[in-house]
Amino acid sequence: MIEAQNLTRKFGDLTAVDNLTLRVDKGEVFGFLGPNGAGKTTTVRMLCCLISKTSGKAKIGDYQIGNQEDALKIRKIIGLVPDNVGLYESLTAYENLDYYGTLYRRSDSQRKESNEYFLKLLGLWEKRDALAGTFSKGMKQKLAIARALVHDPEVLFMDEPTANLDPEASKAVRDFILDLKKEKKTIFINTHNLDEAQRICDRIGILNTRLMAVGTPEELERSIHGRKTVIQLRKMTDAILDSLKKLYVKNIVKVGNQLTVDVVNPEEENPDMINAIVAAGGRIETVTVTSSSLEDAYLKLVKENVP
Amino acid sequence: MTAWIPWKIARKELKVISRKKSIIFYTVGLPLLIAVAFSIVVRDQIAHGIPTTISLGAESIIYIFVVLSTVLPSTIAAYSIVGEKVEKTLEPLLATPTTDGEILLGKSIASFLPPILSAWLGASIFMAVSDYILYNGGLGYYYFPNWNAGVMLLILAPLAAILSIEVAVIASSRVSDVRGANQIAGLMFIPFVVVFFAGAEGLFAFSVANLLIFSSIVMIADIILFFLSKATFRREEILTKWK
Numbered sequence: 001m002i003e004a005q006n007l008t009r010k011f012g013d014l015t016a017v018d019n020l021t022l023r024v025d026k027g028e029v030f031g032f033l034g035p036n037g038a039g040k041t042t043t044v045r046m047l048c049c050l051i052s053k054t055s056g057k058a059k060i061g062d063y064q065i066g067n068q069e070d071a072l073k074i075r076k077i078i079g080l081v082p083d084n085v086g087l088y089e090s091l092t093a094y095e096n097l098d099y100y101g102t103l104y105r106r107s108d109s110q111r112k113e114s115n116e117y118f119l120k121l122l123g124l125w126e127k128r129d130a131l132a133g134t135f136s137k138g139m140k141q142k143l144a145i146a147r148a149l150v151h152d153p154e155v156l157f158m159d160e161p162t163a164n165l166d167p168e169a170s171k172a173v174r175d176f177i178l179d180l181k182k183e184k185k186t187i188f189i190n191t192h193n194l195d196e197a198q199r200i201c202d203r204i205g206i207l208n209t210r211l212m213a214v215g216t217p218e219e220l221e222r223s224i225h226g227r228k229t230v231i232q233l234r235k236m237t238d239a240i241l242d243s244l245k246k247l248y249v250k251n252i253v254k255v256g257n258q259l260t261v262d263v264v265n266p267e268e269e270n271p272d273m274i275n276a277i278v279a280a281g282g283r284i285e286t287v288t289v290t291s292s293s294l295e296d297a298y299l300k301l302v303k304e305n306v307p
Numbered sequence: 308m309t310a311w312i313p314w315k316i317a318r319k320e321l322k323v324i325s326r327k328k329s330i331i332f333y334t335v336g337l338p339l340l341i342a343v344a345f346s347i348v349v350r351d352q353i354a355h356g357i358p359t360t361i362s363l364g365a366e367s368i369i370y371i372f373v374v375l376s377t378v379l380p381s382t383i384a385a386y387s388i389v390g391e392k393v394e395k396t397l398e399p400l401l402a403t404p405t406t407d408g409e410i411l412l413g414k415s416i417a418s419f420l421p422p423i424l425s426a427w428l429g430a431s432i433f434m435a436v437s438d439y440i441l442y443n444g445g446l447g448y449y450y451f452p453n454w455n456a457g458v459m460l461l462i463l464a465p466l467a468a469i470l471s472i473e474v475a476v477i478a479s480s481r482v483s484d485v486r487g488a489n490q491i492a493g494l495m496f497i498p499f500v501v502v503f504f505a506g507a508e509g510l511f512a513f514s515v516a517n518l519l520i521f522s523s524i525v526m527i528a529d530i531i532l533f534f535l536s537k538a539t540f541r542r543e544e545i546l547t548k549w550k
Contacts, residue, residue, distance in 0.1 A: 048402050050402060051543045072406070075402060075404040081399075082395070082398045084395035086394070086396040086397070086400075087396065088323060088396055090322075090326040091319070100399075102312070103315070104403060105312075148399070
């Protein structure tokens with residue numbers, strides 16, 4: 001649904017997005033993780049045809065980014081929730097939705113139906129005649145999401161959808177995104193929130209001007225650090241260490257009576273290690289398998305690849 | 308361009324404007340205030356008999372409503388465009404399948420209608436009150452409406468308002484705050500004030516012929532500025548450079 005090939009955007013000497021190549025499939029929820037200034041918003045703006053690309057190619061569906069005629073067609077099939085909600089605060093919730101429905105060329109009956117549907121779905125129906133300026137941040141965010149959906153877009157771009165929201169409002173927005181996921185909408189989310197990305201996204205791209213890594217949250221965790229088995233022994237001996245080194249273990253770190261071993265497949269490797277330790281006369285108190293988190297992966301990639 | 312989209316944009320703008328009391332007060336209040344003030348002036352003037360320079364005086368007052376037509380729309384136009392950026396509503400708007408032409412035309416309609424209607428209302432009140440005063444003061448006929456006032460209000464004032472809006476659009480593309488755009492666009496009243504003083508000094512007669520020539524010049528400026536305003540409205544620049 002979304003394809004980018006060597007997509008680049010420069011502002012003078014500054015390269016905001018450098019040779020971005022990625023593909024987001026129809027119905028997929030794709031998360032873009034990256035620090036401030038990583039180029040996330042610039043990427044979304046390019047994909048939404050709000051700003052031009054410097055070089056490279058990208059397309060949404062069958063339409064090319066950068067083609068003037070296709071730009072209007074792309075805007076018809078996408079919805080955007082920008083980082084600033086950008087609601088008309090002196091219009092009511094209903095008027096905000098209705099106005100955007102008009103701009104998306106929806107008929108009166110379509111607008112009436114979708115306005116009511118989304119306002120009810122997001123729990124804003126009772127407040128439909130209240131000015132958007134009187135809404136809480138969470139309500140405004142919900143309304144901004146509804147606004148991006150009034151024309152039933154194929155692709156939804158969301159830039160930091162839960163930034164500055166309290167935990168309850170964040171959860172409500174996340175739950176709504178998960179509902180949209182069930183409807184097989186293609187969703188592209190920019191976020192700082194690793195936990196949110198992990199919970200919502202099918203795949204995640206880590207961007208720091210360049211795309212550092214892309215994969216499912218589990219793939220990213222594994223690809224960076226792999227998994228570790230932590231073995232707590234009653235007493236550490238050289239014989240135990242020697243017995244483990246004879247196995248296929250990659251890296252062993254010894255701290256006191258504790259061994260931390262890098263493993264690829266702990267379900268297969270751990271029994272062999274335990275047998276070797278017991279055979280070498282060791283007594284095992286606990287065995288724990290740990291994984292590196294998405295946060296570890298993110299921090300490592302971002303720190304190692306400062307542009 | 309879809310013909311009805313600019314009207315829908317204009318309708319939304321008018322709705323927003325109608326809820327901004329300061330803009331309403333300024334747009335509607337000022338022409339009414341001027342109408343009332345100058346009606347009082349006319350009443351006081353004829354207290355000592357009908358002056359011989361009534362033609363020049365009355366036309367000059369009508370011309371003030373033309374000057375008002377250059378001042379009032381710039382406030383709305385500047386708010387309408389720069390306000391979108393200031394209130395962060397521009398990005399979602401530009402993400403819709405709406406063209407620059409539709410957005411600019413919609414905002415221009417919204418900037419045009421309230422001030423021109425207010426100017427006409429103010430001028431109509433002034434003309435009606437003046438007619439009443441002058442007729443009963445001994446003039447013996449109704450001075451207004453006349454061709455001069457017709458050309459000023461129905462041709463020159465709308466063209467002047469369009470000029471002001473176009474300058475506001477260009478200024479809005481270059482500055483990032485409403486006040487700045489408004490101040491630049493507000494400068495458009497200067498040539499019209501110069502003509503006013505030229506009239507007062509007897510250097511310019513508010514005759515139908517002169518007013519039509521002046522209107523033609525303003526119309527040419529309108530056409531040039533229309534293309535210039537369209538060319539200067541660069542959505543990308545507005546999104547990336549305005550902070």
